[in-house]
Amino acid sequence: MGIETDNKEIISSIRENAKLLLSENQVDVIIGYSEGTVPLSSTPIIIRKEEDVDKLIWNNLCYINLARYLAPLMPQLCDSEGNSLKIGIVAKGCVGRAVNLLAVEKQIDLDNIKMIGFNCNGIVNRSKIDLEIGEKEILDVSISGDDIIVKGHNWEKKFPYDQYINELCKVCQIKSPSATDANCIGECQELESIHDEFSDIAEFESKSADEKWAYIKDALQVCTLCYSCRQACPMCYCNLCFVDQNMPTWFGKTTQFTDIFTFHLIRAQHLAGRCVACGACSSVCPVGIDLNIITRKLEKIAKERFDYTSGLNAETIPPMMDFKMEDEEEFMLEED
Amino acid sequence: MDQKRLKKDQIGKLYNELVGEYDFYAPINKKGNIAFEKIENPEDIVLDYLNSKIPPKSVLFPQNEVLFEYTLDEKDVEITDRQDLEQKILIFGIRPCDAYSFELFANFFSFHGDWKDDIYLKKKENTTLIGIGCNTPKTTCFCTSVNGNPFKKDNMDVFLTDLGDTYLVEGISDKGKGMVQKLSWLSDASKDDLKKAEELAKIAEESITTKIDVDTVVKNLETCFEHPVWDEISESCIGCGSCAYLCPTCTCFDVIDETDHYNNRGRRIRIWDTCQSCLYTLETSGHNPRDTKIQRCRNRIMHKFSYYPTNYDLLGCVGCGRCVYVCPANNDLRVILDKINKIEEKEDEKVVA
Structure with a gap:
């Protein structure tokens, strides 16, 4: 019953489809998830041979958005001439969204990509569990029925699954890739539009400007600028990030609050209407900073103003990259 | 007393x-x-x-x-x-x-x-x-x-x-x-x-039950600079700096000048750097000898388990395990070292086959 059973079904469908794609030579490699070596983790893996498909897994700790390895395309996914191999990618809904958006932004050629779709059942909020356990070593994490069971040396704690998944996952409307059968094997759906209440950011929105500022300041006080949020983001694929530009240097790289805040603020702006709501930025943060509410807020604005949801298909251009004569400009300041 | x-x-x-x-x-x-x-x-x-x-x-x-x-x-x-x-x-x-x-x-x-x-x-x-x-x-x-x-x-x-x-x-x-x-x-x-x-x-x-045969690691690293094992080791790496920043032995730093032109003053600052960054070892010419993550991941391991022993007769790792549990992609150092240790075994197998 519950999540545990769902996962078993998902795993067997992923393996079956991966095997099919490899055996029919539809793809050269499969990129998917394998079992992690420490609790609360999983490891992305590249599968090249049919007999290795049993290494592929799905559990609710597969938080990396695998589309992240497609742009810039990592060398392991290229042939000896540097051309893209045919790639199969294990795709939950937000991976599918990222793949679509990367295609729109001309970073990948969809002809080389085949998604192995399935209905994602959410990602466990690692830092929330870590924070509640505190300074005790977690030795094992498993799911039994609808509970996350966390075990240590002589102790055990249960967390109700539906409360301990990412806030984003609680309201997610796109659980399987939005794709056609032509570029997806397994579960997929063709979506024109979705109805998202954005209730995950309601609490943050209700704060005053001062309270929001205090919240962000507090969240960022532990940031080490390791850039794992940027590196994990499937939509942060610039060859040279604005913070890394040093001829001339545009932004400071110290851990003074202004530098840290500027990085996070501008990264969020670059993702305006482009966030695919995978939550990888928060899941990978080594110090547990959860600030995807900012990109979610921008996603909401893009939805309200332009009726745009990123990654629903591989054609619609994101609003910040597009221009339409009929765009309303009511936010422009009028001259007196 | x-x-x-x-x-x-x-x-x-x-x-x-x-x-x-x-x-x-x-x-x-x-x-x-x-x-x-x-x-x-x-x-x-x-x-x-x-x-x-x-x-x-x-x-x-x-x-x-x-x-x-x-x-x-x-x-x-x-x-x-x-x-x-x-x-x-x-x-x-x-x-x-x-x-x-x-x-x-x-x-x-x-x-x-x-x-x-x-x-x-x-x-x-x-x-x-x-x-x-x-x-x-x-x-x-x-x-x-x-x-x-x-x-x-x-x-x-x-x-x-x-x-x-x-x-x-x-x-x-x-x-x-x-x-x-x-x-x-x-x-x-x-x-x-x-x-x-x-x-x-x-x-x-x-x-402490994790035992790593570090001598073999050090020995194998002498000859495996071009080995395909690095492709495999760097596969899941997302290129962030958490392993290096949270490593107690990583010492690489960058030096920057912050200049206040209006007041004719400034300061020189050193900041932590990481070999996983695209700017690391980027030369003025635009050439970077470590421009892919394969080379960057290799550098991290070589530095700790080969260059440190060569230069200082000491290992560059103290076994704290931080990089093991903070890596977002769970690219576990213990697994990496195990792969390096098995290099020769694999080659022996090939000879037999």
Whole structure:
């Protein structure tokens, strides 16, 4: 019953489809998830041979958005001439969204990509569990029925699954890739539009400007600028990030609050209407900073103003990259 | 007698006695992350932690550090050197692996005596380490494979052992012995205390089950620079800097100038760098000898397990396991080293086949 059973079904469908794609030579490699070596983790893996498909897994700790390895395309996914191999990618809904958006932004050629779709059942909020356990070593994490069971040396704690998944996952409307059968094997759906209440950011929105500022300041006080949020983001694929530009240097790289805040603020702006709501930025943060509410807020604005949801298909251009004569400009300041 | 006992509720008293003389750094819980910070209130000190998320290297080698400040006029540059290097520093509650990392730092920051980083070395000279043994090492710990031990006292000035309701206090270095003697209110430790501390040390050492054959790693690295194993090792890496920033032995830094043009002044700062960054070793010509993550991941391993042994006759890893559990992609160092160790076996198999 519950999540545990769902996962078993998902795993067997992923393996079956991966095997099919490899055996029919539809793809050269499969990129998917394998079992992690420490609790609360999983490891992305590249599968090249049919007999290795049993290494592929799905559990609710597969938080990396695998589309992240497609742009810039990592060398392991290229042939000896540097051309893209045919790639199969294990795709939950937000991976599918990222793949679509990367295609729109001309970073990948969809002809080389085949998604192995399935209905994602959410990602466990690692830092929330870590924070509640505190300074005790977690030795094992498993799911039994609808509970996350966390075990240590002589102790055990249960967390109700539906409360301990990412806030984003609680309201997610796109659980399987939005794709056609032509570029997806397994579960997929063709979506024109979705109805998202954005209730995950309601609490943050209700704060005053001062309270929001205090919240962000507090969240960022532990940031080490390791850039794992940027590196994990499937939509942060610039060859040279604005913070890394040093001829001339545009932004400071110290851990003074202004530098840290500027990085996070501008990264969020670059993702305006482009966030695919995978939550990888928060899941990978080594110090547990959860600030995807900012990109979610921008996603909401893009939805309200332009009726745009990123990654629903591989054609619609994101609003910040597009221009339409009929765009309303009511936010422009009028001259007196 | 050099062995004393400190009651757990006497940490505040110890702090109050030493804070006048030293900048007192100790582990605190910062939003769920243990980090070494300058203590204002002794009640913030956390000693029953597993290991700190941010290593205590941040005290002596902070993430950004002003090297000097300068003012400019039309002709001259006037440089103001650091004035605070004589300040005494105390790092309280440091773990043996992290204390050992300062031994590696000493080599890096003085490079065989050919070149000396005065700022780091001066601060280290003025630093006293009061360490604490690890009663419960994590399963990701492997210090015993890399010349360490959960109760290694060599790099400490004073060593604490958590005996339950008290700490056993031992002066290790001359500096540490002097400090313990000065704390005249500490009561003498009993024979039972010493016996218990020994038992705890034994249990802790035995509890470290991860064993890595580092000799083979070092040997294999000599010949595997171009080996395809690096493709596999770097496969899942997302190229962030968490492994390096949270590594107690990573010392690479970048140097930047912050100039205030309006006031004709500026400062030169060093900031942590990481070999996983695309800017690392980027040359002025635009060429980067390490421009893919395959080369960057290789550099990280080579630096710790090949270049360090070659240059300093020491391993560049203290086995704290931080990189193992903070890696977002779970690219586990233990697995990486295992793959390197198996290189030859695989080649032997090929020959047989």
